[in-house]
Amino acid sequence: MSYKILAINPGSTSTKIGYYEDEKEMFSENVMHSDEELKQYSRVVDEFDMRKDNILNAMKKHGADVKDLSAVVGRGGQLTQIHAGGYRVTEDMKKKLTDPATVEHASNLGALIADAIASPLGIPAYIYDAVGSDEMKDIAKITGMPEVVRASFCHVLNSKAMCRKAAKEFGKTYQEMNFLVAHLGGGISISAHEKGRIIDVITSDGGPFSPERAGSIPLNYIIDMCYSGEYTKREMQKKETGMGGIKAYLGTSNCIEVEHMVEEGNKEAEKIYKAQAYQIAKGIGELSPTLKGNTDAIILTGGVAHSKMLTDWITEYVSFIAPVKVMAGENELESLSMGALRILKGEEMAEDYRLR
Structure with missing residues (x-):
């Protein structure tokens, strides 16, 4: 059948x-x-x-x-x-x-x-x-506020699929390897995979800014904005998701357009695009200690990973941690x-x- x-x-x-x-x-x-x-x-x-x-x-x-x-x-x-x-x-x-x-x-x-x-x-x-x-370790869920528990939100499906594919290329199984995965899309998440489990994550609102999301911003600034009387809750949510990140700076969330801007000599576009690569690299570095130095590979995946300009910049920062595999798109x-x-x-x- x-x-x-x-x-x-x-x-x-x-x-x-x-x-x-x-x-x-x-x-x-x-x-x-x-x-x-x-x-x-x-x-x-x-x-x-x-x-x-x-x-x-x-x-x-x-x-x-x-x-x-x-x-x-x-x-x-x-x-x-x-x-x-x-x-x-x-x-x-x-x-x-x-x-x-x-x-x-x-x-x-x-x-x-x-x-x-x-x-x-x-x-x-x-x-x-x-x-x-949720496969996170309990220690990874603790925050500085007892009322707030960190949740395991990330691009689980694609991240796990790429880990399985990469492990097969290494001649091993997903359960035998450790990976750091940065999913680069409209939202960006970074995850640490230990022997087939996602043990810690950086969520799309807790790390690097993305094409259309603001990412992590110091809380005092956000608190001031929320209580300024200038924005509704919905407007603040839109600033974080949908109208944040590269779109807020350059008016587009299309990374192909951003690359064209950079190639045409737009210095502001180059600065913002490089800043995104820098923040992604920082996020990968932030999660690397969770695997205690036993990282088999770093995987850059998602639709935005088609941007060689961006992935090359990221690789310059993080290749000392582990080999970098660019697996653009998704499965x-x-x-x-x-x-x-x-x-x-x-x-x-x-x-x-x-x-x-």
Whole structure:
């Protein structure tokens, strides 16, 4: 029996979809969303219908019938108190992902859209290796405020997929190696992987600024801004995510455009782009002690890792720690699909997400 699986990966500026029959990719598509298109939505969850319609239209364009599907798997969103692996989409999960108190991220739509497509067909909807999968050591969760516990939010799916791929190239398994991974995308996260577990992370709001996120900023400045009366909570959230980082400085979050600016002699663009590389390198250095000097390789991945200009600058700073492997792009659609396939075949068990 063959299984047909639709994999859905919503990102900040695109929705990637892949259609698989067992291990074989039948087609994939990256549906881009312009700034103008996204501006009309006040919250990420409001993009649900637009993104779902784009996915169904792409299926029709490629001649694929949703009625043939065995399962739909979406990128896991900002869920807490879960571990890596597969989960069935439940009402509790949907409630959590649509809760205004949940951190806004495009990945939250993965489970929601997967369920909306799968439920009428009577087939399962899954998430796999969700953003909030928690394998962190307890010591890594402690902050300077007892009321605040550090959470394990990072690009789990792609980071783990690239580690598995890199380990295979070394002739080993993921569980035999240690990696530092910087996922470079619309948001940037850095993670330390010890023998198959993500033991510590730097989140997209806790480290380097990215194409559209402000990253970590000294708290006193943020406190002053929040209580200045000049900004609403929503405006401050937008300054951190969506309108921060490179976009706030240069008016674009497109790193190809930024590279062109640098090549054309724009000194401000060069300074900001180099500052991003500098902060990414600092983040990698910050996590390196967690592996106690036993780092087999540093992996630079994600869409922005296609920028050789940026990855060369980062490599200059961190190559003394361990060899640097640039693995641009991502393997997320395949990783989602293969995770769902293992569940369908009974090689792995999916859990039900429950609110606690």
